[in-house]
Amino acid sequence: MTDDALLSHVDARGRARMVDVTGKAVSARRAVARCVVRASEDAVAALDAEPDAIPFARAAGIQAAKRTSDLIPLCHPLPVDEVDVRIERGTGQLRVTATATVLSRTGVEMEALTACGVAGLSMAMCLLRGDPRARMDELTLWHKSGGRSGDWNRTEP
Numbered sequence: 001m002t003d004d005a006l007l008s009h010v011d012a013r014g015r016a017r018m019v020d021v022t023g024k025a026v027s028a029r030r031a032v033a034r035c036v037v038r039a040s041e042d043a044v045a046a047l048d049a050e051p052d053a054i055p056f057a058r059a060a061g062i063q064a065a066k067r068t069s070d071l072i073p074l075c076h077p078l079p080v081d082e083v084d085v086r087i088e089r090g091t092g093q094l095r096v097t098a099t100a101t102v103l104s105r106t107g108v109e110m111e112a113l114t115a116c117g118v119a120g121l122s123m124a125m126c127l128l129r130g131d132p133r134a135r136m137d138e139l140t141l142w143h144k145s146g147g148r149s150g151d152w153n154r155t156e157p
Helices: 041-049 053-066 109-127
Strands: 027-038 082-090 093-104 135-145
Touching: 027 109, 041 082, 041 109, 053 082, 053 093, 053 109, 082 109, 093 109, 109 135
Parallel strands: none
Antiparallel strands: 027 093, 027 135, 082 093
């Protein structure tokens, strides 16, 4: 496989493989992912009566980030240094942002995405009773930094 290959976890023969990171330098790496949980205004407002719902979802996201390599095949197990999950309420929606940091030879993007996704799913699960149409949308990587490729920021939604 060459360095300019489009798929990182596929070898020259098209077989799945774990990326060899032994030649990479250890550096501080950070990633930020976001998603939106959408539901009726009434369902989101019902969170006022459930003070444990948002902290529960935050904890679920943090725990998921720590277990990413158990959930995503070929993902390197990383000793994440910090995972922060924030959930902000809006009208008929919750905005979930997860930030993961690590000192490692490989990036922490999957950990940020997993934390965000699991926190978002946890919130959607809480909202389903009040709105069976509750859903999670737009799970997306917004920022990554560190390592050989340097900084990257998403500029469009």
